[in-house]
Amino acid sequence: MTNQNVVVPDAKKGIDITIAMALPKSLFSPVVPKPLPAAPGGYFTITRKRFSKKTETGGKISSWVDSMRDSSPTRVKSTTSLSETEEKNSWIVNHPSALNMFEQIVKGSKGKQIVMFLDYDGTLSPIVEDPDRAFMTNEMREAVRDVATYFPTAIVSGRCRNKVYSFVRLAGLYYAGSHGMDIKGPSKNNCKYKKGGVLFQPASEFLPMIDEVYNVLLERTKSIPGAKVENNKFCVSVHFRCVEEKMWAILVEQVRSVLNDYPKLRLTQGRKVLEIRPTIKWDKGKALEFLLESLGYANSTDVFPVYIGDDRTDEDAFKVYIILYSSIVFVSLTNNSILSPNLNYSEQFGTYVNAKLTGSKKQGARAWDSCF
Numbered sequence: 161m162t163n164q165n166v167v168v169p170d171a172k173k174g175i176d177i178t179i180a181m182a183l184p185k186s187l188f189s190p191v192v193p194k195p196l197p198a199a200p201g202g203y204f205t206i207t208r209k210r211f212s213k214k215t216e217t218g219g220k221i222s223s224w225v226d227s228m229r230d231s232s233p234t235r236v237k238s239t240t241s242l243s244e245t246e247e248k249n250s251w252i253v254n255h256p257s258a259l260n261m262f263e264q265i266v267k268g269s270k271g272k273q274i275v276m277f278l279d280y281d282g283t284l285s286p287i288v289e290d291p292d293r294a295f296m297t298n299e300m301r302e303a304v305r306d307v308a309t310y311f312p313t314a315i316v317s318g319r320c321r322n323k324v325y326s327f328v329r330l331a332g333l334y335y336a337g338s339h340g341m342d343i344k345g346p347s348k349n350n351c352k353y354k355k356g357g358v359l360f361q362p363a364s365e366f367l368p369m370i371d372e373v374y375n376v377l378l379e380r381t382k383s384i385p386g387a388k389v390e391n392n393k394f395c396v397s398v399h400f401r402c403v404e405e406k407m408w409a410i411l412v413e414q415v416r417s418v419l420n421d422y423p424k425l426r427l428t429q430g431r432k433v434l435e436i437r438p439t440i441k442w443d444k445g446k447a448l449e450f451l452l453e454s455l456g457y458a459n460s461t462d463v464f465p466v467y468i469g470d471d472r473t474d475e476d477a478f479k480v481y482i483i484l485y486s487s488i489v490f491v492s493l494t495n496n497s498i499l500s501p502n503l504n505y506s507e508q509f510g511t512y513v514n515a516k517l518t519g520s521k522k523q524g525a526r527a528w529d530s531c532f
């Protein structure tokens with residue numbers, strides 16, 4: 161299948177990483193993009209020993225626009241300036257990449273059950289202009305199929321679950337759509353794991369509200385060329401990838417004015433997309449916890465979750481890793497978006513990951529402590 165409108169170099173081009181065990185190399189690409197700024201309105205506030213979130217809907221329009229500008233870094237650049245190369249090199253020194261540490265990862269996973277969590281857009285599929293045409297390649301599909309024969313595997317996406325299933329088309333997997341608010345396991349016949357037929361929808365009471373706000377947003381953004389509103393069942397995406405930059409402030413203003421009438425909904429950002437979702441305390445991280453529990457690994461030390469994602473929403477899952485599991489592997493395809501660089505967190509997080517993987521508990525504990 162070919163994608164005519166690919167806007168970021170296809171992940172396929174970057175496939176040159178050797179992944180040990182049954183993790184096919186086609187799942188990964190070497191990426192060191194630019195840091196993402198924090199979402200305006202204080203997406204993450206870090207206090208000692210806990211994360212707290214402020215309402216994302218707040219903040220100045222101008223800071224939203226700044227953040228929108230940097231919301232979708234390109235993966236692979238054909239030309240890189242000297243300063244960019246230096247920046248990249250110093251980044252790598254301070255932020256060891258999980259992709260270069262597969263031997264340690266394999267060692268860390270010995271005797272444990274690996275469970276795979278895969279984001280969809282930008283991870284399994286290339287980023288393209290038209291969200292309806294974000295197809296994954298057959299090669300990628302085969303890679304995921306292979307992974308799923310060895311390990312329980314879940315696709316965790318911001319998209320509507322049925323839509324992401326229609327792209328992946330693999331039975332036998334868990335699917336968590338709408339940023340984890342719509343979880344379905346494989347049917348019992350298709351599943352070798354406990355509670356295969358699981359179905360969980362913690363935001364079902366929001367369905368009518370989401371439908372309503374989707375229609376209002378369609379109407380309110382129709383005069384903005386390139387804007388696209390997508391109904392993801394338990395959340396809504398407003399895409400601005402094809403909107404001229406000079407119109408972004410107007411777009412975000414429109415969206416925020418609509419949300420003024422819906423205090424039970426909040427606004428966050430993904431890659432060139434504004435995301436409207438219920439204020440319930442549920443995200444990809446909660447979905448990860450739920451799925452591990454369904455698989456019989458609640459608070460277990462016998463599990464080795466591996467989560468691959470490229471978006472800010474995937475950070476919610478990364479946080480669960482560091483809080484709950486001593487053996488952690490995260491692969492962020494945006495790499496340094498783990499948390500806002502100006503919170504001085506990412507570096508510590510990288511050290512923590514490194515220390516954990518290399519078994520230096522003392523160093524890990526120190527880094528962990530200074531994260532908060």
Ligand SMILES: O=P(O)(O)OC[C@H]1O[C@H](O[C@H]2O[C@H](CO)[C@@H](O)[C@H](O)[C@H]2O)[C@H](O)[C@@H](O)[C@@H]1O
Pocket residue numbers: 279280281282286287288289290291292294316317318319390392397399401430431432433435471473
């Ligand atoms: O959690 P994900 O699976 O990564 O879903 C997040 C959003 O992905 C889609 O949008 C992104 O991909 C599009 C296609 O490549 C691209 O055009 C857009 O700019 C990206 O933001 C999806 O359309 C959204 O609904 C998801 O929320």
